[in-house]
Amino acid sequence: xxxxxxxxxxxxxxxxxxxxxxxxxxxxxxxxxxxxxxxxxxxxxxxxxxxxxxxxxxxxxxxxxxxxxxxxxxxxxxxxxxxxxxxxxxxxxxxxxxxxxxxxxxxxxxxxxxxxxx
Numbered sequence: 001x002x003x004x005x006x007x008x009x010x011x012x013x014x015x016x017x018x019x020x021x022x023x024x025x026x027x028x029x030x031x032x033x034x035x036x037x038x039x040x041x042x043x044x045x046x047x048x049x050x051x052x053x054x055x056x057x058x059x060x061x062x063x064x065x066x067x068x069x070x071x072x073x074x075x076x077x078x079x080x081x082x083x084x085x086x087x088x089x090x091x092x093x094x095x096x097x098x099x100x101x102x103x104x105x106x107x108x109x110x111x112x113x114x115x116x117x118x
Contacts, residue, residue: 003041003046003107003110004039004041004046004049004050004103004106004107004110005039005040005041005103006037006038006039006040006083006099006103007037007038007040008035008036008037008038008096009036009037009038009082010033010034010035010036010037011034011036030088031088031089032086032087032088032089033086033087033088033089033092034084034085034086035083035084035085035086035087035092035095035096035099036082036083036084036085037082037083037084037085037099038081038082039080039081039082039083042080042081045110045113046106046110047080049106049107049109049110049113050078050102050103050106051078052106052109053102053103053105053106053109054073054076054078054102056105057073057098057101057102057105058072058073058074061073061074069088069090069091070091070094071085071087071088071091071094071095071098073098073102075087076095083099085099
């Protein structure tokens with residue numbers, strides 16, 4: 001069971017009827033977007049598990065190096081209620097993958113700690 005959860009709250013930069021902006025987003029890869037993720041869990045031990053997983057992922061990024069155009073989790077801003085990540089539009093999908101991996105790792109870490117506490 002996942003105790004540490006999130007939901008994406010990124011505002012869409014264009015309305016569905018505005019096709020011109022949608023096309024511009026696909027063509028202009030230098031355009032940036034702020035990805036926002038709301039944390040649904042507020043318990044301190046769960047936030048600590050999230051911080052632990054983030055530090056581990058940043059260490060891995062530094063050890064292996066980043067691929068070309070790969071966003072670093074180090075640049076994401078974390079608060080107890082939200083994660084914000086200002087990235088290129090072309091990096092948004094990769095950022096979402098990293099956030100998903102971050103939460104999977106945080107939940108595994110939290111489960112391991114619970115197992116030690118029992």
